Amino acid sequence: MKNEELVMLPGPVNVDHRVLLSMATAMFNHRGPKFNKLFVDVKEKLRKVLNTAGEVYFITGSGTAGNEFAVSNLVAPGDKVVVCTNGYFADRLRDTFKVYGANVVEVKSEWGRGVDLETLKSSVDGAAIVAMVFNETSTGVLNQVREVARIARKAGSLCFVDNVSGIGNDYEMDPWGIDVTVTATQKGLATPPGAAFVAMSDKAREKAAKTPKRSFYFNIELFDKAAEDHSTPATPAISVIHALNTSLDQILEEGVEKFVVRHSVNAEAFRRGIAAMGLDLFPERGLASNTVSAIKIEGKARLVANTMRDRFEVIVSAGLGKYRDDVLRVGHMGRVDMKDIITTLSALELSLKEVGVGKTRLGEGVSAALEYYSMNTI
């Protein structure tokens, strides 16, 4: 029998068996007491993970649906929205704002670089919203969310953050002055896909209250009404939310701070392994994420990813958009531990050798990661 694959994608991620088993619950009424309790519990636990006291909306759909819920309720046609773009997912966020008639001003940086804060400062005047992706999954860049939030706040704009793939990095929604956070189950929350969540500050909800509603499914008024009864306006992804509850328990049992430290140790061990193999990271120095590493492998990223899958059952991803074949993307989020990191580095070393990329001596990457783990226990 074949082993299970080791999924090290930038989402979806490996899911713990206890979380998977929670999916196998018998169905229950989403307008009854069992769901009402689940709704209240999950909301409270998500608030702890995101560090917010804001309202949390439960969206049935993937992360894209979460972004669209927030955009459709916050943007009135003609509103000035500054979108910081430096990758594939930021471009999609920009396009979502355009669909809802925003007057989009793009603050653009090269893929792999962080947000251009000076250009942002000179662009925010009169903006209703400043939007960004926290963890740009296409490039492994962890954008400077605190600085962007500060600039947005000073200009009187709402700060909107796509945090679909950033959970596992330090993220403090209220202390940092973020008004909108969008996330989804299948990445750092280590749950199967199917539900997204949008946390909103009071200021964001006030803006939504004044904004014409242009979607029925995503109409926030219907969500607020249903929330009075601890439910959702349409049938939610009950099994996914039930599983998420188990995963959130695991995160809170570990402790949010330790959860972030574990991600940062695993990410650093992985990066040291990569460097020892003579490979370069795609993101600029200082902006590497705890949850996704993007590695430059010019022209052969797809071949390397396919070799890792076919020969070693380790599932990683090649690049997106214009870097389709030049960047290898590895997710190290959720329940990831040292065994996963070491196995992934081993499969990468063997695959590089097999396809003739680089000139690593086998074991150098693994050895560098082990050295790091020996000094940093988690």
Ligand SMILES: Cc1ncc(COP(=O)(O)O)c(C=O)c1O
């Ligand atoms: C940063 C970011 N935003 C949005 C999305 C879209 O999420 P989904 O595929 O769940 O719709 C993704 C998916 O990878 C993402 O990484």
